[in-house]
Amino acid sequence: MxxxxxxxxxxxxxxxxxxxxxxxxxxxxxxxxxxxxxxxxxxxxxxxxxxxxxxxxxxxxxxxxxxxxxxxxxxxxxxxxxxxxxxxxxxxAPTADPAPEPAGPQDATAVEPASRPDDTVQAPDVASPAQRAAAEAVWSAAAAVLEAGVDGAGAVAQAALLRAAHTARLQHLPRVAGAALSVVTLLRAARAGDPSYRTAGLVTALADVLGTAHRMGTASGTELAALRGRSRRPYSPDGSLRLYGLFTEPVVTGSGHGGVRTWVAGPDGRLFTVGDVAPGGVGRALGAADRAVRLGESALTHRELGRAGLAVSGATVSPDGRLGAGKGVRAVTARGAAWTEPPLAALWEVPPSQQAAQALRSTSRYADPDAGGSDLLFLDVELRGLVREPGGACLLASCDGGVTVRLTVADDDPALAHRDNLMLLATAPGTRLRIVGRLVPALHPRLALLACSHPTGEGTIDLGLDRLRRADLPVPDARVDPAPQKAGDAGAYSPLHLLERRVEQTVPAGRAALGMLGDVSAETRRLRRAGLPTAAGLLTALCASAARRERDRFGRLLPADTDGFATHWLAAARYASAVSESLCAAAWEPA
Structure with missing residues (x-):
């Protein structure tokens, strides 16, 4: 079973x-x-x-x-x-979530926020006592999970967090409730040995639920509204839209869902998506590309929409740019535009550093889910060749401003075309391409490659769905200097990982993993020499909190200060994330 x-x-x-x-x-x-x-x-x-x-x-x-x-x-x-x-x-069994799937199909019955009972009443400027109590219950349950770690957070600890999540949802706190359910899902994946589980994902989920619950008691106004979140994704009327197709990407989730997401742009450069994701895995993702788009009367398939256009009336749009497919939406096929023609060409005219800064705001680990924005970058690059890294191979490319970018596959599933296309492009150094990629936060410029202009200059390639052939590539230019066999990280190294690894180390084994470290003065000295005194202080406080155990007058150990340790851990996790994002933004600045 x-x-x-x-x-x-x-x-x-x-x-x-x-x-x-x-x-x-x-x-x-x-x-x-x-x-x-x-x-x-x-x-x-x-x-x-x-x-x-x-x-x-x-x-x-x-x-x-x-x-x-x-x-x-x-x-x-x-x-x-x-x-x-x-x-x-x-x-x-899997945990049921009343909220719609984040990557699910467009909801034809999506309602406006004003039509939901819990949004019709003007929310107060501060959280109610019941909401603060619910947030405190979530904090306590999540802190207990952090204290025990994955190995010790069994079914009983998970049930306590589920109870706290349910109470939070009853008090109209869907964001903290959803974050708590995400922690439970990741805990179960970790304990079951799910190959898709990553410790970094659970670190982010735990820091998100702890941070949201912690701020609930002091937040007010718009900050409180963001912390409360929404029980359903709101779709707001956006009138008539003239849309131009960009590309289509396959979507395969760890929960067994599969489908496609087609990106389109408006005349003003705003990005929108039309999705079709449902249970079915990678097989459904490959088939969905040739299914008709569920938007108005359009007969276009997703693959065709990525190269054509739409005229939409009565459009509804979510904060993250998803187009609703309600009964009042009308859409007909219209002429598209090439990537080199207006209005799409303007997307490639924005400096890479500015695009990266905008993408970071939307891809931040703790960004407001309703903040909107896109994590895509539009670049003109010259391919340099394949390089080897500890985690595998990637394609090196140079873009405007002297920035060298590492291009990686968006999905390693062998049924998709990402890997084969990247390997083929690596055999043609010197080729100039117009590309679209998803920002991968790192200490060096890095993108997951999604689409590119055809090497012959005619049309575009959806790199997850279309397969390049060797005949499509130009003859390599012998005058182009080949890429180094290994990508050096000079200039991208930062001792911040000394703090990040202690934060991550807590999650699998709990507080005890840090309590036994002993002296960390050597690590703190390295952080201070690198100009990170705050990181050094946070590391010292975190390890001291993990090792601290008070005794009563008879010498018996008192219960550990779970809340104090969770507070130190949360501060370290959020600080490490903020510094990493700052270093990532700096890496995209022209040399």
Whole structure:
């Protein structure tokens, strides 16, 4: 059995079932989840049956694919309903999120913010006592997860965070609730050995939920509105739009969803997207490119829209530029524009450093979800060749201003064309291309390559969907100096990683991992010599907080200061992220 075979379970259901267990059964819960994962599963309509053993079945009734009540999970064992099996099934299943999928299809029933009950009443300038209490509960639960680390944050700790997330959502705090659910999802992926899990992702999620909950008590006005977030993505009317296709990229998520996202631009340079993402993985992503765009009466496919145009009336747009597909939207096919023609040509006229600064504001780890903006860069480059890095190979290119950019694949899935196209382009140093890439925050200029002009100068290439041939490439110019075999990082090195690795080290093993480090004065000296005295102070305070344990008058250890440690860790994580973004922006400045 895998989590994908089970229906989604509402967070409050999981929390209730775990809370109802006796202390003895809670100790056995993690083992029960592991044991249940080895049992066979059968589907019969809205009911999923797990064979606990030869005589006992566990049933999950999930109308619409979601278990919404604790009574919908039943077990046939003698201890039911007070058995551990019901809670184990809920903990093993994916968590249901009432909010729409971030990369999901356009919602034809998307409503305006003013039509939702919780937005019709003018929000006060400060958080209510109930909201502050809910945020404090999320903080405490997330701090406990940080204290224990991935290895110690089992089903019980996850259930506590799910309960806090549910309480936050009831108090109209969808942003902090969604962040808490993201932490639970990543924790489960880490503990299950999911190959798509990355520690950096859990670091960001934990810092986001802790930071949002921490600021809730003191924020007011627009800051408080941003911290509260929105329960649904708002689509605002935008009148009539004349759109020009740019390119189409495949989208494959770790949750098994697949599809495409087509980027279009308006006459003023604003970027919009039209998506079609649903369960199906990479196979669906390849097929969706040739499906009709679900926008008005247009008969264009996504692949065709990336090279054509649209005239839209009654358009609705989300803060991140997604075009809604409601009943009032009308769209007809119109003439597109080449990348070298107005209005698209203006996108490549903005200096790379300015584009990078704008992209960083939208790709920041802790950016406001409703802030909008794009993470795309539009550059004219000259290819230099392939270089090797510790994490693999990338394509080196030079752009205006003397900036050398590393171009990497946007997705390593062998079914997509990204990798093969990049390797083929690397065999033609000296070729000049007009490219579109997604900013990859790093200490050196780095982009995930998404689309480029055709090497022959005719048309464009969607590098994830279209496949270049060797005949499409010009003959390499022997006068072009080849790229170095290894990409040096001189000038891009910073000892900030000394702080970043301690922040990341806490997440897998918890507070104990830092408490046993001992003296870190050598690391702090290196940070100070590099002009980072704040980083040195944060590192010292973080390690001291991890090792500090007070004793009472009889010499017995007192409970650890979980809140104090979480505060020091949060300060270090947010500082490291801010400095990394500043160094990334500086790397894009002309030499």
């Amino acid at each position: 895998t989590a994908a075979q089970l229906p989604r379970v509402a967070p409050e259901v999981t929390a209730t079932l775990v809370e109802d267990l006796s202390p003895r059964l809670r100790k056995r819960l993690d083992a029960a989840v592991t044991k249940l994962g080895a049992r066979p599963v059968q589907h019969d309509g809205d009911t999923v049956t797990i064979a606990v053993d030869e005589e006992t079945d566990l049933r999950l009734h999930a109308p619409g694919g979601v278990v919404v009540t604790a009574d919908a999970i039943t077990c046939g064992c003698l201890l039911a309903p007070a058995c551990v099996h019901r809670a184990a099934a809920a903990c093993a």
